[in-house]
Structure formats: C-alpha cells, structure tokens
Amino acid sequence: MEKLYEGKSKIVYAGPDEWTCYIKYKDTATAGNGAKKEDLPEKGRINAKISNIIYDYLSKYGIKTHMLRVVEPTMILARKAEIVPLEVVVRNVAAGHFSSRYGIEEGSPLKNIVVEYSFKNDDLGDPLITDSMITALGIAEQAELDKIKEQALKINELLIRFFDKAGIRLIDFKLEFGRCDGGIILCDEISPDCARLWDKATNEKMDKDRFRRDMGDVMYYYEEILRRVMKANE
Numbered sequence: 001m002e003k004l005y006e007g008k009s010k011i012v013y014a015g016p017d018e019w020t021c022y023i024k025y026k027d028t029a030t031a032g033n034g035a036k037k038e039d040l041p042e043k044g045r046i047n048a049k050i051s052n053i054i055y056d057y058l059s060k061y062g063i064k065t066h067m068l069r070v071v072e073p074t075m076i077l078a079r080k081a082e083i084v085p086l087e088v089v090v091r092n093v094a095a096g097h098f099s100s101r102y103g104i105e106e107g108s109p110l111k112n113i114v115v116e117y118s119f120k121n122d123d124l125g126d127p128l129i130t131d132s133m134i135t136a137l138g139i140a141e142q143a144e145l146d147k148i149k150e151q152a153l154k155i156n157e158l159l160i161r162f163f164d165k166a167g168i169r170l171i172d173f174k175l176e177f178g179r180c181d182g183g184i185i186l187c188d189e190i191s192p193d194c195a196r197l198w199d200k201a202t203n204e205k206m207d208k209d210r211f212r213r214d215m216g217d218v219m220y221y222y223e224e225i226l227r228r229v230m231k232a233n234e
C-alpha cells in the first residue's frame, strides 16, 4: 500500500479510489508533542473499535464523518478530506491546560460549554488561536468555522448522552474536521487518546491522562471504556 502520511498515532495509505484513504491505528502513545513516547500493545485496536462505534452512532444522528467502513481491526477506509489544521476542543468541565492556564481546579464546573481552537502546527507547539486570527491567516473561512462550532456542540450533546449511558463523564475532547464535497466533515478519531473520560461513580480517570501523568494501568482503563461503550451501544 502507498503510504501518504504517517502521524504520531496513525498512518494514512492511499485507498482504492482517489477520493478514499485507509487509516491505520498504531499502538504508539505520545504526549507533550512527542517528548514522551511509548508503545502500548493493543491500543490501536481498542481505539479503532471505540472510535468506530462512536462514529457509527454519530452518523445515525446526522453527523457527517469520514468513516466509510472497517477493513481490519486496526484499519478503516475513509473519505479523503482536506484537513482543516485546527484542533477543536470542547470542554464541559475544567481540566488539563484549561485548568493550568486559567488557575482553576481540575473538575470545576464551567458556567458554559467552551469551544476553543489550536492551530495544528508541531513546530509552533499548536498555539491557541481565536476566530479572527483563523480567518486573518486564511486557515478557514468564518462560514466554515460557524459550521465547525455548530457540529462540535451537536457532537458534544450526543457524546454526553452516549457516555452517560456507559457510566462515564465526558470532561473534554478534541475533534478535527476536513473539507469534502464542498462541506465540512468530522475526521480523525474519538477515543480515550483525545478525550477526558472519568468514571461517573468514582471520578477515576480512564483516559490518556493515565499515560501523560504516569498513573499506570493505561490499557486496563482503555479496555474498560471499550467494554462499556460496546454495552451502551447494544
């Protein structure tokens, strides 16, 4: 297969048609822009499965995604899109950089849902960026940003409901969108690698923070999320 791109956690190969690509999930886990890197056996398979179930659920509720079909346990066939170079973060509860940047305790409630953008650029360290900066730099047009925000908030509502059924609190998560057929579609993945997921009963962290913060049992909790997501999806 022709490799088109290799990222930190996924590899993109040319698909059978020019408008498709294969996306392969790797076992590699990274944090701090690649400063911390480790292979976590089975992570690719587990994240692919979790993300596939979630994308299937979201598409049933009208969210357009890149997902076409599952090819192998760690590989999907996707629509090829032109990725908008933004990390779109939605926050329901303060955590991570939001807590450290604004000096607010992790787990604090927020008076409203936060949608924020970072410019996807490893050399610059993915800096936080505002709407008018995004349009000024030509990264996206205002109409595209409006659509991205509307989709992100709709996805948040759907995911809160889904994870709640799985006994999980959705604290925050990151999305990526792409341009395809004149519209905006959801790309990338939704997994414990890019969302903060806390146990509803105990507030135990079940996501990548276990890796970032050396809390241990990373794959045990990822497996547990998969188990609960499968059950909630029945």
Ligand code: TYD
Pocket (backbone or CB within 6 Å): 087, 089, 095, 096, 097, 098, 118, 126, 172, 173, 174, 193, 194, 195, 196
């Ligand atoms: P954030 O608190 O901004 O950063 P960090 O995880 O480094 O403390 O992250 C908010 C959520 O978005 C969190 O669930 C992790 C996810 N995220 C990514 O997966 N990748 C990214 O590049 C960014 C900025 C966030």
